[in-house]
Amino acid sequence: MKRILIALAVLLAVQVADAQTKTPEAAKKAVESAKAASENPKKAAKVATWTKLAAAYMDAYNAPTGNLFLNTPRIQLEQMMAIKKPLAAEQVEVDGTPYIREDHGDKYLYFDAQGVLRIIDITKPVFEDALAGALAAYVKAAECDVKGSKTKDILAGMELVAAKYFDDGMTRYTFGDYKEAADLIAKAAEASLTEPLAKANETYLYYAGYIYSQAGDYENAKKYLNKCLDIKYYAEGGNLFPALAEVYTRLGDEENSVATLQKGFELYPENANVLVGLINYYLPKEGGEAELLSLIDKAKTAMPDNPSIFRVEGDIYKRLKDYEKAEASYYKSMEVDPNAPDAYIALGGYFIDRGNEYFNEGQETFDQKAYEALMAKYDEMCIASLDPLVKAYQLVQDENFKRDIANTIKSVCFVLRNKDPKYQAMFDEYNGYANN
Numbered sequence: 001m002k003r004i005l006i007a008l009a010v011l012l013a014v015q016v017a018d019a020q021t022k023t024p025e026a027a028k029k030a031v032e033s034a035k036a037a038s039e040n041p042k043k044a045a046k047v048a049t050w051t052k053l054a055a056a057y058m059d060a061y062n063a064p065t066g067n068l069f070l071n072t073p074r075i076q077l078e079q080m081m082a083i084k085k086p087l088a089a090e091q092v093e094v095d096g097t098p099y100i101r102e103d104h105g106d107k108y109l110y111f112d113a114q115g116v117l118r119i120i121d122i123t124k125p126v127f128e129d130a131l132a133g134a135l136a137a138y139v140k141a142a143e144c145d146v147k148g149s150k151t152k153d154i155l156a157g158m159e160l161v162a163a164k165y166f167d168d169g170m171t172r173y174t175f176g177d178y179k180e181a182a183d184l185i186a187k188a189a190e191a192s193l194t195e196p197l198a199k200a201n202e203t204y205l206y207y208a209g210y211i212y213s214q215a216g217d218y219e220n221a222k223k224y225l226n227k228c229l230d231i232k233y234y235a236e237g238g239n240l241f242p243a244l245a246e247v248y249t250r251l252g253d254e255e256n257s258v259a260t261l262q263k264g265f266e267l268y269p270e271n272a273n274v275l276v277g278l279i280n281y282y283l284p285k286e287g288g289e290a291e292l293l294s295l296i297d298k299a300k301t302a303m304p305d306n307p308s309i310f311r312v313e314g315d316i317y318k319r320l321k322d323y324e325k326a327e328a329s330y331y332k333s334m335e336v337d338p339n340a341p342d343a344y345i346a347l348g349g350y351f352i353d354r355g356n357e358y359f360n361e362g363q364e365t366f367d368q369k370a371y372e373a374l375m376a377k378y379d380e381m382c383i384a385s386l387d388p389l390v391k392a393y394q395l396v397q398d399e400n401f402k403r404d405i406a407n408t409i410k411s412v413c414f415v416l417r418n419k420d421p422k423y424q425a426m427f428d429e430y431n432g433y434a435n436n
Helices: 002-016 024-038 047-062 076-080 130-144 151-174 178-193 202-217 217-229 240-251 254-267 272-280 288-302 307-319 321-338 340-362 369-397 397-417 420-436
Strands: 088-094 097-103 108-109 117-120
Touching: 024 047, 024 130, 024 202, 024 420, 047 130, 047 151, 047 254, 076 217, 076 254, 117 151, 130 151, 151 202, 178 202, 178 217, 202 240, 217 240, 217 369, 240 272, 254 272, 254 288, 272 307, 288 307, 307 321, 307 340, 321 340, 340 369, 369 397, 397 420
Parallel strands: none
Antiparallel strands: 088 097, 097 108, 108 117
16 A cells, blocks of 8 residues: 555645745745735735735745655756755665655755655745645635635645645655654645535545554544545445454444444455455354355345355355355356456365365375375366466466466466376466466
């Protein structure tokens, strides 16, 4: 997740970046002047007074950054005269990545091994609360704008404030400061919810909740993840549900944790984390298997054309060691969608696991005939695994995933290589791909 968040932060930084030429000193004076005007009763009734104050605060916020832009080579920044000689420089590591960190007095600049600016960390802002000041000014501007002539500009300004909060939060997240990061992203979410913008930004809400959870602040995590639930934003693949369920578990609220997983399963039966959570909850309980299968039946009724439901059903029966029903469910998943690789992978893995059971049982017996029978079953399961694995190999598009399947096929063929020359040939073929 961290990589996704960091990439998103960079994207937002590019989207909202704007050149700023005011020096910190000039920006501070501009805020003081605009603030004095806003305290004048006559001027305080004018929209322009507040939009000017908001803009002054935003200039002050941007002043330490100057004309620096992320993802720009250092040499280009020098040519633009956007950067001076640093006070000091040292090699550091952030999130496992090496950087050269330059101290420029009011900020640290982080350059990667190629000399490209990747992180700007402001250490001495002109005002600690510049974004809060800008947001409050935009709200006052909206109150004065009775004709709505500046609504578009005001809303755009508020969105920019929220984006800057998010960007700052992502910087803190990059450094592993989860609590501070979550607080800033929560401010982004609240700024977006502020009238007249009043927009529930799903990205801000979800990441605020998720990072609060990482910081161990489970009450705030619950608050923001539930706001996502309220607006029916469930994150990619339904990841909101296991995240929220984990928060409830941490708070000792088992009832809401299970209810959250159940709702997640109904909407996203293919989400592995939801399924694992439900299995871990129900299987140790007497009659828990029935509850799991009841959820599966509800999902099949709601989505009979979803192959993932039958594949998940197979996983549950496999865990219950009801192998006949497990196989039937996997084959049903293939029937529903012959071009979905998941069921083929699951069936191949099922046969391998069954084979390993026979193999391990064989290692524990001292009866030669029983041993030979168990080894024959082991070979039988290995052979059975190949057809679905080969089919999955043909269907999968991702090269890394394809290579993983090829590695599994070659491992099975290595076991069978003395049974028939065709298995040696298959080993050579898939070993060649896996090592290419």
